[in-house]
Amino acid sequence: MSSNMDVCLKELALKLHEIDAVKFGEFKIKSGSMSPVYFDLRVIVSYPEVLSMLADLVNDVRIKEKITSKYVCGVPYTALPIATLVSVKGNLPMLMRRKEKKDYGTKKLIEGHFKCGEDCLIVEDIITSGGSVLETATDLRNDGLLVKTALVIIDREQGGKKRLQEKEIQTLSLYTMSSFLDILLEAGKISPKVVEDVLKYVADNKIPTAGDAAEILVDRMKMSFTERSVLTKNPLARELFTLMEVKKSNLCLAADLTEAGDILNLAAEAGPHIAIFKVHVDAIRDYSQDFILSLQKLAEKHKFFLFEDRKFADIGNTVVNQYEAGNFQISSWAHIVTSHILPGVGILKGLRQVMEKCDGDRGTFVVAQLSSDGALTTSSYAQEAIRLTQGFEEYVTGFVCQDGKLLKNHPGVIQLIPGVKIDASGDGLGQQYNSPATVIGINGGDIAVVGRGIYEAKDVAEAAEIYRSALWEAYMKRIE
Numbered sequence: 001m002s003s004n005m006d007v008c009l010k011e012l013a014l015k016l017h018e019i020d021a022v023k024f025g026e027f028k029i030k031s032g033s034m035s036p037v038y039f040d041l042r043v044i045v046s047y048p049e050v051l052s053m054l055a056d057l058v059n060d061v062r063i064k065e066k067i068t069s070k071y072v073c074g075v076p077y078t079a080l081p082i083a084t085l086v087s088v089k090g091n092l093p094m095l096m097r098r099k100e101k102k103d104y105g106t107k108k109l110i111e112g113h114f115k116c117g118e119d120c121l122i123v124e125d126i127i128t129s130g131g132s133v134l135e136t137a138t139d140l141r142n143d144g145l146l147v148k149t150a151l152v153i154i155d156r157e158q159g160g161k162k163r164l165q166e167k168e169i170q171t172l173s174l175y176t177m178s179s180f181l182d183i184l185l186e187a188g189k190i191s192p193k194v195v196e197d198v199l200k201y202v203a204d205n206k207i208p209t210a211g212d213a214a215e216i217l218v219d220r221m222k223m224s225f226t227e228r229s230v231l232t233k234n235p236l237a238r239e240l241f242t243l244m245e246v247k248k249s250n251l252c253l254a255a256d257l258t259e260a261g262d263i264l265n266l267a268a269e270a271g272p273h274i275a276i277f278k279v280h281v282d283a284i285r286d287y288s289q290d291f292i293l294s295l296q297k298l299a300e301k302h303k304f305f306l307f308e309d310r311k312f313a314d315i316g317n318t319v320v321n322q323y324e325a326g327n328f329q330i331s332s333w334a335h336i337v338t339s340h341i342l343p344g345v346g347i348l349k350g351l352r353q354v355m356e357k358c359d360g361d362r363g364t365f366v367v368a369q370l371s372s373d374g375a376l377t378t379s380s381y382a383q384e385a386i387r388l389t390q391g392f393e394e395y396v397t398g399f400v401c402q403d404g405k406l407l408k409n410h411p412g413v414i415q416l417i418p419g420v421k422i423d424a425s426g427d428g429l430g431q432q433y434n435s436p437a438t439v440i441g442i443n444g445g446d447i448a449v450v451g452r453g454i455y456e457a458k459d460v461a462e463a464a465e466i467y468r469s470a471l472w473e474a475y476m477k478r479i480e
């Protein structure tokens with residue numbers, strides 16, 4: 001690094017400290033744990049001089065490292081003003097990524113003019129896990145752009161760089177946590193004890209990478225959905241993790257009604273409170289293509305995923321036809337389906353064959369255990385079901401499973417638990433119920449499926465909100 005750049009970096013670090021863009025003390029962070037350091041680079045918009053210095057340094061690094069990207073895109077929102085100045089000062093066209101999640105109709109996510117196949121540099125303020133950079137990179141890549149480099153202001157050295165490397169993104173940073181602390185220490189702004197505390201915190205809070213996850217024991221029950229979103233290999237699971245955090249909902253509503261109109265009314269009422277809307281289309285008396293179009297509009301409006309609980313259970317070739325053809329053409333509209341693994345991996349190969357042709361991300365929940373009394377899905381069956389999905393991680397969103405311990409060290413998959421009701425233990429037909437607190441807090445569910453507990457209520461919107469808040473509270477308590 002040139003000495004002039006060194007001087008500028010020192011000056012900028014001290015300014016960031018002066019304007020409280022970095023603070024030391026005890027801060028409760030999103031996951032609920034306490035951090036001895038807190039960065040808030042949002043404040044820089046009030047300091048044009050700091051913003052300008054930042055943009056100059058980003059452009060200096062870009063030139064020095066011979067980054068030849070044709071566009072720059074800031075991760076919303078904090079990095080947007082930085083990217084704007086980098087673009088203007090460096091004469092580098094900017095692209096803007098919308099924050100709204102994809103898969104809801106044809107909404108454009110990347111604004112600006114660009115040529116497919118060109119490279120876009122991502123600019124971000126801080127990386128911890130690399131999740132936000134990855135979300136932006138995924139949307140840019142989905143629109144045909146290349147993403148090879150992310151240039152960040154501060155790398156907290158908690159694993160984000162390695163994770164992005166796994167996704168073929170090289171990360172450059174103006175500062176690492178250590179280099180930033182060194183500057184403040186040398187200037188007498190912080191004590192050696194603060195440096196020691198922060199570095200210990202960083203070392204103790206490294207976020208595992210997808211590679212690590214297979215090797216080391218990570219307790220997914222203690223990890224936030226955001227942290228887990230970068231560990232999954234299934235793009236639909238990644239979107240689902242993100243949507244759940246945005247809507248603060250880990251509720252899947254089972255719409256087991258038999259009239260299309262009633263199902264649409266239920267979706268309209270409960271839509272704002274749910275992450276997933278689950279149907280059994282073969283039980284709908286007046287199923288039609290218009291019904292699906294209306295359901296898709298509601299999914300787009302209220303932002304939830306569509307789930308056909310088909311529980312495929314045949315040989316791969318038959319499942320291909322059942323999934324993509326017939327009256328229901330499930331793969332054309334259902335983001336999620338369920339499948340048994342009883343026939344062996346041929347069924348996953350069949351689903352994969354169809355998913356690869358789909359417009360938009362798809363995934364399956366493999367049934368590892370059932371909620372009904374006397375089910376033959378023993379714990380060894382469940383273990384075998386999980387093992388058989390190895391090699392199909394890109395297509396498996398998660399497992400329908402009652403016992404969370406089975407998935408303890410699989411942070412990238414989602415555990416879906418049906419059989420949830422606040423005030424009942426069964427239905428007389430074999431269904432067994434647990435409370436929201438038990439399924440999420442004790443049994444390890446990430447998402448709870450609730451049917452009759454909501455659609456049989458007098459006020460379904462109110463009931464959906466009661467379940468949403470109980471389930472979300474249980475999740476927040478679990479990751480504390």
Ligand SMILES: O=c1ccn([C@@H]2O[C@H](COP(=O)(O)O)[C@@H](O)[C@H]2O)c(=O)[nH]1
Nearest residue numbers: 254369370371418419431449450451452
């Ligand atoms: O093991 C399983 C797998 C799926 N289900 C489905 O979930 C709902 C539960 O409805 P409730 O009214 O809340 O009982 C239903 O659609 C089942 O097909 C399950 O219950 N158990």
